[in-house]
Amino acid sequence: MSRPISPHLTWYKPQITSVLSIMHRFTGIALAAGALALAWWVVAVAIGGEVFTGTTAVYTSVIGQIVLALWTLALAFHMSNGIRHLCWDAGWGFQMRQVRSSGWLTLAMTVILTALVWVFVLLV
Amino acid sequence: MSERDTKDDDDKEEGKGHSGQESGASKETKQQGKDAKQSGQKDNDASSDKDGNQDKEASNKDDDSDHSSRKDAGNKDDDGSDGNDDDSGGSDDDDVIKVARTPTDPSLLSQLKHSQQFRHAKGLGSGRTGAAIWSVQRLTALALIPLAIWFAVSVVLLTHASHTDAVHWLASPVRAVLLALFIVIALRHAVIGLTIILEDYVRGYALRTACVLVLKGAALVIAAAVIAALIHLTFA
Numbered sequence: 001m002s003r004p005i006s007p008h009l010t011w012y013k014p015q016i017t018s019v020l021s022i023m024h025r026f027t028g029i030a031l032a033a034g035a036l037a038l039a040w041w042v043v044a045v046a047i048g049g050e051v052f053t054g055t056t057a058v059y060t061s062v063i064g065q066i067v068l069a070l071w072t073l074a075l076a077f078h079m080s081n082g083i084r085h086l087c088w089d090a091g092w093g094f095q096m097r098q099v100r101s102s103g104w105l106t107l108a109m110t111v112i113l114t115a116l117v118w119v120f121v122l123l124v
Numbered sequence: 125m126s127e128r129d130t131k132d133d134d135d136k137e138e139g140k141g142h143s144g145q146e147s148g149a150s151k152e153t154k155q156q157g158k159d160a161k162q163s164g165q166k167d168n169d170a171s172s173d174k175d176g177n178q179d180k181e182a183s184n185k186d187d188d189s190d191h192s193s194r195k196d197a198g199n200k201d202d203d204g205s206d207g208n209d210d211d212s213g214g215s216d217d218d219d220v221i222k223v224a225r226t227p228t229d230p231s232l233l234s235q236l237k238h239s240q241q242f243r244h245a246k247g248l249g250s251g252r253t254g255a256a257i258w259s260v261q262r263l264t265a266l267a268l269i270p271l272a273i274w275f276a277v278s279v280v281l282l283t284h285a286s287h288t289d290a291v292h293w294l295a296s297p298v299r300a301v302l303l304a305l306f307i308v309i310a311l312r313h314a315v316i317g318l319t320i321i322l323e324d325y326v327r328g329y330a331l332r333t334a335c336v337l338v339l340k341g342a343a344l345v346i347a348a349a350v351i352a353a354l355i356h357l358t359f360a
């Protein structure tokens with residue numbers, strides 16, 4: 001049987017609801033990759049020596065910093081939207097109006113949290 | 125959530141019965157799954173005039189055919205479709221998925237959950253464990269909120285850390301425990317999430333099961349490596 005098994009990306013008109021929903025999935029995958037990077041960092045600290053220096057070099061390179069910035073963005077979004085999900089699971093915020101406004105709130109939180117982290121990283 | 129339902133449909137359509145996340149369903153089971161699907165459909169058609177709740181229940185729960193509550197539910201139906209209930213009682217058809225009427229009465233449902241057949245079927249993975257996994261996904265999400273905030277703040281403070289700083293930071297037992305919790309809980313959360321994604325997009329029972337196993341294996345290795353590293357750093 002070759003029926004479609006999931007809606008995949010065949011969207012109707014992009015809407016705040018559908019866009020945030022697929023972004024939750026993308027950021028979840030990105031965070032899983034980020035967890036790998038974090039785990040490696042801990043192991044690299046334990047090994048020390050060249051392994052640690054090499055890891056630091058990669059993580060502080062321009063590309064490394066861009067990836068880390070995107071990872072912060074992903075974490076901020078996934079956490080904010082995850083809290084939105086948990087509210088839904090508790091039965092709160094199901095009205096269409098609320099779903100949309102909590103969606104915009106999620107985006108605002110994402111920007112604020114990411115900015116907060118990076119302002120400190122660049123200033124401290 | 126809807127993704128999971130779609131997946132279940134897919135499995136039934138392919139006649140594969142249980143799409144176990146971890147254990148392989150035997151050929152026998154698959155064949156029986158196909159039969160079950162056919163009789164299940166019949167049942168659904170016959171009783172489709174019942175209330176809407178049923179669809180949800182029916183797709184998640186076992187048809188526990190020799191359980192007394194099943195028969196009760198069948199009789200309420202008064203449409204003569206409970207012929208299916210009688211063919212399998214006690215035989216090794218027990219752990220077959222049958223999509224059929226499930227009592228919607230909560231007390232009957234909890235009886236069903238404690239039945240032998242249900243626990244048997246549970247070992248077969250997805251389709252039986254969905255509700256529990258769903259809760260674990262929410263609980264890990266909840267735990268990750270404070271842990272992620274703590275972690276983000278820590279990373280900010282460690283931005284320009286030398287190796288000595290990093291070792292010193294990780295060598296504190298409290299931080300080591302928090303970091304281990306963060307990584308282990310995040311991995312658990314991610315394995316559930318990624319499994320759902322794999323189940324949505326990977327076609328074919330064998331390939332899907334292989335992907336999930338690789339995912340779980342990888343998560344286990346990562347968790348073990350991090351914990352080993354933290355123990356090394358804390359006691360060094």
Ligand code: HEM
Pocket residue numbers: 024025026027028029031032033035078079081082083085086125261262265266268269272310311313314316317318320321
């Ligand atoms: C920081 C706090 C976090 C919260 C509050 C949170 C919340 C959630 C929730 C509620 C879901 C279920 C969404 C649904 O039902 O569709 C989910 C899915 C997921 N999460 Fe998280 N999460 C967090 C952190 C993480 C982290 C650190 C990772 C990766 C290591 C991660 C990876 C995933 C993945 C892969 C999914 C599956 C996405 C999907 O099914 O489309 N999450 N998260």
